[in-house]
Amino acid sequence: MAAPSGRFPGPLIVLPFLGFCLAAGAGLPEVCSGGCCPGTVRNGSAVAAQCASRPGARLRGRCCCSGGAPGSEASAVVGLDLGNCSLQQLCSSFQEASTALVIDLTDNPLEPLPEDAFRGFTQLQTLVLPPTLDCPGGNEGWENVTLRGRSRVCHGQRNPCNSSGGLGHLCPKDSSCVPDGPGLPQCLCISPHYGYKCLRQGTFPYLLFFGTLGAVTIALSLLLWVTQRRKAKVS
Template sequence: MEWHRDTAETRPRRLGARAEGVKERRQGGLQRGKSRGSGRGALTSASCPYPQPAPGQLALSATPLPGSGAEPHTQVSRAAEKDEGREKMFPCGPGSPSIPVPWAAALLLALGVERALAIPEICIQCPGSVQNLSKVALYCKQTPELMLHARCCLNQKGTILGLDLQNCSLKDLGLNFPQAHTAIIIDLQANPLKHDLSDTFHGFTQLQTLILPQDVNCPGGINAWNTVTLYTNNQTCLGQRNLCNSTRDAEICPENGSCVPDGPGLLLCVCADGFHGYKCMRQGSFPLLMFFGILGSTTLSISILLWGTQRRKAKAS
């Protein structure tokens, strides 16, 4: 019994010393956190995932030991120990390290832009990428806003300004080639292309440099380009001419129409506002209601006639 009395008397002192030690360690940690986080822009207490006690505050409870009959002693509560454990796992406050939010946002934005930038199919029609010494690559590297993707040189909006399809074993440029109608430079050398490409470049009004195999003529002929140069392995067409300005025929378009370029050696006659029809001779808007009314009634009449004929044959058989 004497041993039990000594233990009951000395235990409050030991627990009190333990509480004082925890209190001193916590105060020291807060002071170190303030000195570290003074220039970092640390997180505020509102962003902590759990409630924080005031500096120097320690949750204590006074409860007597069961069956000891001794005076109430100071005992560290379990809540304080849990809070201390959470602080070690999730540090927050002035001393916690700051999260690099701007860098993370910039990275996510860059990834989103890359995904949003859809590469046209013509750029991946031929495997591989643009060669470093090709004219398309040199043109693309001259402007910082342009970038190389697969076989294309694109601007920030994804518009094709350069296309390099050299040495792709192409006999025909394919159905996706009109996607490059905004290109300024196109390289098609070292391909077994057909000799006539005039109908392939409809709408390529921005094209200024076209590199072709040596045996393939420039679309539109010599008169459609300012300079046509023959080399050992290719033929280069430079400077697309505007036939609307260079033609000597003043009446190339009707009176109520205007000439518009449509590619190398190609042009269009566009009717002025308020005119339509053959040679833009009809004035007024196009009669859509009358046109579709006649077309619909004719189609319906022919369908009824065919249905009646088939039904009569079915009854006769």
């Protein structure tokens, strides 16, 4: 039964809610706190080894975090251990670990990963996979790829925009190629160019764009309001 209107909920309701808020504000990403897999970083994993050798880093849930005080939102994920989690696919919160230097996904029945699964993971230097999976971006996307027992280790992410990789020429004129993850280049327009293939020049017409969008929204809202009033009168 709902509480009577105007009454403040009792302490038995307030205290658990405050505890939930404090936990949510701790700054620990969902991918670290069990969003993908419960538990903690495994002893002997690549993430545990990296965290032990990195000054100021600490283990938090499934992650190694660096920077900021414990519980601070300023801390960054530098390692993620999702090994032995029975994962068939990467979870929705996986992108929260895009700052990671080391990721361990061994001992999982993972299906082949999408080509852009590691889009944005530009700092990733070591990726440990089940041996049945290929390194994202292929072998040419890494300095070296090795098979070690029950794992495939992709080490040393290469810049896909280097001329030796043959990808830099894919960007149109007035744009530059920048890395966007293993084997994933992206083309960014060079100011003052913008738009499709960077063919437009000058500043983007924000005022005209949002003014037109606002006018269309208001017109549609008025039309819907008039239509609903007419239906109400008829009924």
